[in-house]
Amino acid sequence: MRSAGFRRKKRLGDLLVEVGVITEEQLGTALEMQKNEKKGEKLGNVLIELGVTTEQQIMEALQQQLGIESIDLSSIRIQDEIIKLMDESVLRKYSLIPFAFSEKNPNILKVAMSDPLDIRAMDDISIITGFQIERCVTVPSDIAAAIDRYYGNAEVLRVAEQYTRERQQLNSGNNREEENDEQSEAPIVKLVRQIIEQAVHKRASDIHIEPMENQVRIRFRVDGVLHEEMRHDIALHAAMIARIKIVSGLDISEKRRPQDGRATAIVDRQEYDIRVSMLPTVYGEKAVMRLALKTGLTRDKRELGFPDEELEKFNSILSHNNGLILVTGPTGSGKSTTLYTALSELNIEGVNIITVEDPVEANINGINQVQVNEKAGLTFSSVLRSILRQDPDIIMIGEIRDAETAEIAVKASITGHLVVSTLHTNSAANTITRLADMGVQSYMLGDSVIGVIAQRLVRRVCPECSVLEEADEDDRRVLNIKDGRSVMIRKARHCECVRCGGTGYYGRVGIYEIMPVSAEIKRAINRRETADVLEDIALKQGMKTLRTSAVDYVLKGITTVEEVRRVAYED
Numbered sequence: 001m002r003s004a005g006f007r008r009k010k011r012l013g014d015l016l017v018e019v020g021v022i023t024e025e026q027l028g029t030a031l032e033m034q035k036n037e038k039k040g041e042k043l044g045n046v047l048i049e050l051g052v053t054t055e056q057q058i059m060e061a062l063q064q065q066l067g068i069e070s071i072d073l074s075s076i077r078i079q080d081e082i083i084k085l086m087d088e089s090v091l092r093k094y095s096l097i098p099f100a101f102s103e104k105n106p107n108i109l110k111v112a113m114s115d116p117l118d119i120r121a122m123d124d125i126s127i128i129t130g131f132q133i134e135r136c137v138t139v140p141s142d143i144a145a146a147i148d149r150y151y152g153n154a155e156v157l158r159v160a161e162q163y164t165r166e167r168q169q170l171n172s173g174n175n176r177e178e179e180n181d182e183q184s185e186a187p188i189v190k191l192v193r194q195i196i197e198q199a200v201h202k203r204a205s206d207i208h209i210e211p212m213e214n215q216v217r218i219r220f221r222v223d224g225v226l227h228e229e230m231r232h233d234i235a236l237h238a239a240m241i242a243r244i245k246i247v248s249g250l251d252i253s254e255k256r257r258p259q260d261g262r263a264t265a266i267v268d269r270q271e272y273d274i275r276v277s278m279l280p281t282v283y284g285e286k287a288v289m290r291l292a293l294k295t296g297l298t299r300d301k302r303e304l305g306f307p308d309e310e311l312e313k314f315n316s317i318l319s320h321n322n323g324l325i326l327v328t329g330p331t332g333s334g335k336s337t338t339l340y341t342a343l344s345e346l347n348i349e350g351v352n353i354i355t356v357e358d359p360v361e362a363n364i365n366g367i368n369q370v371q372v373n374e375k376a377g378l379t380f381s382s383v384l385r386s387i388l389r390q391d392p393d394i395i396m397i398g399e400i401r402d403a404e405t406a407e408i409a410v411k412a413s414i415t416g417h418l419v420v421s422t423l424h425t426n427s428a429a430n431t432i433t434r435l436a437d438m439g440v441q442s443y444m445l446g447d448s449v450i451g452v453i454a455q456r457l458v459r460r461v462c463p464e465c466s467v468l469e470e471a472d473e474d475d476r477r478v479l480n481i482k483d484g485r486s487v488m489i490r491k492a493r494h495c496e497c498v499r500c501g502g503t504g505y506y507g508r509v510g511i512y513e514i515m516p517v518s519a520e521i522k523r524a525i526n527r528r529e530t531a532d533v534l535e536d537i538a539l540k541q542g543m544k545t546l547r548t549s550a551v552d553y554v555l556k557g558i559t560t561v562e563e564v565r566r567v568a569y570e571d
Contacts, residue, residue: 012043012062012117016053019061026052042095044115045140049269055114055139062116062137069136071112073099073146075464077498082109085129088151094121097146098129099136108132114140141268145201149498152198156191160232163187163239188239192247193265196274196289198229200267202501205291205332209244211237211284222501223459223508224332234283241278241285248276256280262359263289270294275359292361301341304334305510307552310544313514314453318342323450324413325420326400328431333456334510335422336361339396342420343367346394354390356383357398372398380405388412397421403438410440413448427546428452428515429535432525446517446525454513456546458553458563459505465497466490466504468557475561479551490557509558511549511568516541 013027022030030046038046047053063070078099091097095114102108109131113121116135126133166187195218199207204220216237219226245252248261259278264271275290306314317325325342327335340362347353347366358372358380368390370383380397381404387395388408399422400406413419425431431452435445471479471487481487492504500506515521515538524534539545544552546568553559 012058012115013047015065015117016047016058016061019065021057021061022047022052026050042115045269055141059114059137059139066116066135066137068116071099071136071138071142073097073112073138073142074499076100077496078146078150083150085109086125088147088154090124090128091143091147091151094118094124095140095143096121096125097143097150098125099146101131102134105132108134110134110136112136112138112143112146114138114143144197144268148198148201152194152201156194156198156230157232159187159191159194160236163191164233164235167235188236188243191236192240192243196265196272196291197267199289199291200272202229203507207287207289207291209237209240209287209289211281211286213283216240222503223505224457225459225503227501227503237284241287244276244287244289245278248274250276250278255285260359273362275361294362299337299341301345304338304341306512307549310512310514310549313451313516314512317451317453317514317516318345320418320450322413322416322418324409324448325418325450326423326431326452327420327455328423328425328428328452329455330424334508335455338453338455338510339420339422340364343394343396346418351393352391353394353396354387354392355396355398356380356387357396381408384408384412388417392417394418394420399423400435400438403440406435406438406440410435410444410448414444425454427531427535428454428513428543429531429538432534433531436528442528443526446522449517449525451517452515454515454546456511456550456567457508458511458550458559458567460507460509460558461490461492461560462497462500462504462506464499464506465493465495466560467493471561478561478564479554487555489554490560492560492562504560505563509553511546511553513544513546513549515543 016022034046044058082098098109098111100110111133113135116137122133199220204222206221208219210217214234215231218230219228248263250259250261261276263274271294273292277288279286327338329335354368356370360369360371409419423431425434468488469491471489494504550564550568
């Protein structure tokens with residue numbers, strides 16, 4: 001059966017050389033690697049791993065040269081009848097997925113492929129489905145995410161059932177114990193790996209594995225909100241926890257005390273750092289795995305979401321050679337990303353940067369990073385004293401947690417060092433009073449603090465399914481619109497949207513309250529004025545509050561009134 005849109009056979013490598021994406025030499029290196037080190041790996045993946053091209057460049061070259069359609073699967077809902085045509089294992093083998101029937105001919109099945117030159121894949125799909133094939137092109141990560149979206153839970157359930165079945169066989173037979181034990185562990189390894197992959201494809205920041213009375217519940221935190229993904233029989237719980245402990249270097253036999261560990265995982269050729277936390281509960285140990293892309297914390301500061309005027313203030317604060325810069329906000333508000341972005345900006349050859357963190361969240365070349373270890377006596381305060389003898393220019397403290405750390409940080413900033421750190425406070429002005437409450441003298445605060453950045457993350461409204469509506473009375477009150485003008489705002493819909501998974505939101509953006517410490521604010525700090533007085537002065541000098549920043553994003557159609565209420569509401 002011939003495939004629709006078929007052209008003469010051409011190899012991917014030759015095509016990429018022809019359009020100038022790679023050179024002959026680079027192709028030769030990739031083919032040699034494919035032959036020796038990466039047997040069975042697709043050439044495109046080898047080229048990406050070598051860093052000579054990207055998924056996007058390969059897709060654009062294929063689209064241009066073959067004259068075929070490129071597809072964004074994240075905006076397409078695939079019909080159930082198409083999903084049932086093929087098995088998940090075949091889709092993963094060939095890195096493709098059927099997504100629609102041709103509008104011109106219902107006997108032609110449109111298939112998104114990462115390698116539309118793979119004739120064997122096209123022939124196999126045509127035989128399995130009984131349809132002619134019209135090939136389209138997309139990036140491999142888009143296909144992997146789509147397979148997870150439509151087949152993921154079914155595959156996880158199949159692996160879970162396989163594990164249960166093999167455990168029953170193990171318990172019923174005494175012979176070949178070692179072999180059975182080895183076999184019974186394999187599905188759990190696969191199950192944990194698939195849960196992590198699924199979480200990455202759904203953009204989750206955290207995975208919660210929670211034992212209940214008869215079931216184990218698995219939830220993903222996506223865009224700051226937890227969503228239940230699946231439930232399994234409680235019999236799987238012990239094996240899942242044991243597997244997570246093994247890969248994160250924790251004590252398998254210890255089940256009564258909390259434990260923290262780290263692991264790494266590679267998903268779609270990108271390395272993820274996984275911070276693991278174990279906590280004993282009444283039904284067993286709960287595991288939380290925080291996922292972070294190794295390169296995700298260091299990005300260009302324009303990607304953080306600063307408007308132009310706020311970016312100018314941020315740059316001005318960073319330009320100081322000494323003083324204390326504080327980033328504040330609750331857990332999960334993006335403080336670490338802001339700090340790492342600032343450090344990457346300041347990380348030049350002539351500067352000695354040392355950090356003390358608990359834990360070290362991302363490794364940055366050229367920066368000396370120290371991990372706090374309470375058991376070994378490496379506390380924030382003890383490490384900071386040692387750091388000051390290491391001739392630092394810039395010191396980053398993961399978090400100011402106590403009076404001793406606060407005092408050392410302030411003294412270091414006064415004696416010619418630039419110190420950046422975080423605190424958990426609700427606003428920029430409250431940060432100053434919090435340090436005073438910790439026992440830091442007001443005159444020292446006035447001399448040391450050069451700027452405070454309070455921040456939150458608000459969810460972006462989904463561009464595919466959101467609706468434009470006129471603001472009602474309640475909306476106008478939240479947005480502080482007092483005149484009679486008509487205002488149109490975006491509202492999230494909880495529907496069956498493929499892109500946002502029915503949540504109404506896709507991705508997050510930072511809102512900021514930046515308070516440079518001016519001469520007037522310094523005098524107010526020395527007079528021990530309250531946070532309200534400090535904030536009034538800052539507002540007169542042009543500071544935008546978190547709520548004002550959030551409202552601006554609503555009026556620009558980036559987020560919703562509900563997000564303003566959730567993240568930055570003030571009575």
